[in-house]
Amino acid sequence: MARTYEYCTTKDGADIVVNLTVVSFSGSKGTFSPAAADPDEYYGGVEIEWETKDDTSHLTESEIASMEEWLVNEHSEYLADQAYYD
Numbered sequence: 001m002a003r004t005y006e007y008c009t010t011k012d013g014a015d016i017v018v019n020l021t022v023v024s025f026s027g028s029k030g031t032f033s034p035a036a037a038d039p040d041e042y043y044g045g046v047e048i049e050w051e052t053k054d055d056t057s058h059l060t061e062s063e064i065a066s067m068e069e070w071l072v073n074e075h076s077e078y079l080a081d082q083a084y085y086d
Helices: 039-041 060-084
Strands: 004-011 014-030 042-051
Touching: 004 060, 014 060, 039 042, 042 060
Parallel strands: none
Antiparallel strands: 004 014, 014 042
């Protein structure tokens, strides 16, 4: 999998770029059925594991969560495009 994305943001007036590499990714669509056994079955779920060689110690937990949400969306779109063209 090992696809790398460049996340760009601004903190305290400075531009920050973090290169994120997807190590593993899994996602499932929800059934939206009242008979669903758990929330993941109803809503679906996504798990992503990523790594970076860039320093992220200056980012807060909230900023890391936003970065991870962005990464999930970017990688999901990439996989959808690959499925479409394959």
